[in-house]
Amino acid sequence: MLDPWAIKLVQIPLKACARILKKKDIKPDQVTIAGFGIGLLAFFALWMNWYIIGLFFIILNRFMDGLDGALARLTNKTDAGGFLDICLDFIFYSGMVAGFALADPQNNAIPAVFLLLSFVGTGTSFLAFAVMAQKYDLNSLAYPHKAMYYIGGLTEGTETIIFFTIICIFPDHFSFFAFFFAFLCLITTITRVWSGYARLKEVAKNKEKMVFKQSMEIGNNP
Numbered sequence: 001m002l003d004p005w006a007i008k009l010v011q012i013p014l015k016a017c018a019r020i021l022k023k024k025d026i027k028p029d030q031v032t033i034a035g036f037g038i039g040l041l042a043f044f045a046l047w048m049n050w051y052i053i054g055l056f057f058i059i060l061n062r063f064m065d066g067l068d069g070a071l072a073r074l075t076n077k078t079d080a081g082g083f084l085d086i087c088l089d090f091i092f093y094s095g096m097v098a099g100f101a102l103a104d105p106q107n108n109a110i111p112a113v114f115l116l117l118s119f120v121g122t123g124t125s126f127l128a129f130a131v132m133a134q135k136y137d138l139n140s141l142a143y144p145h146k147a148m149y150y151i152g153g154l155t156e157g158t159e160t161i162i163f164f165t166i167i168c169i170f171p172d173h174f175s176f177f178a179f180f181f182a183f184l185c186l187i188t189t190i191t192r193v194w195s196g197y198a199r200l201k202e203v204a205k206n207k208e209k210m211v212f213k214q215s216m217e218i219g220n221n222p
């Protein structure tokens with residue numbers, strides 16, 4: 001929901017950093033992998049109850065996630081790079097929740113399970129629609145620069161970063177915030193499934209009408 005606004009806010013610093021990396025001949029995939037490595041450091045920091053250090057690595061990981069895309073647009077944006085980026089993103093998000101679960105299993109394990117379940121819902125609805133959008137050659141007007149179709153929702157990347165920030169600052173209240181964010185993710189999943197289903201039904205129907213019209217025009221030609 002907040003991603004379009006956040007993307008505009010960080011574009012200038014990301015582009016400036018991307019130009020520097022381009023001059024040094026650093027590849028987007030290298031930035032993606034380095035960012036994921038920083039995400040692993042965040043996971044271990046959370047596991048060790050070093051929450052502020054973990055938050056630092058989380059923010060740095062998210063900055064690197066935006067930086068690889070900015071660099072790709074300046075150099076060579078590839079489907080392979082987009083695939084790698086989205087895969088590591090979803091592993092990172094789940095890893096942060098796992099870090100909190102391991103930090104305090106007695107209090108955090110059950111809320112973490114519900115939160116991970118909600119992440120599966122948002123991730124599955126997101127990726128499934130992206131596959132279908134590619135099949136029908138659909139383009140996202142809100143995120144035209146992305147490697148795949150980004151279907152929006154109540155909880156997107158910016159909201160997730162805000163959530164991670166809050167639970168790192170208030171780790172003793174992880175349970176409450178995890179259940180609350182899981183509920184928001186559930187709403188996102190429901191709206192994505194419903195809107196995605198309706199959109200694809202409409203696209204398929206329009207395609208059938210077009211095929212029928214073309215067949216009629218061919219049949220009417222002498």
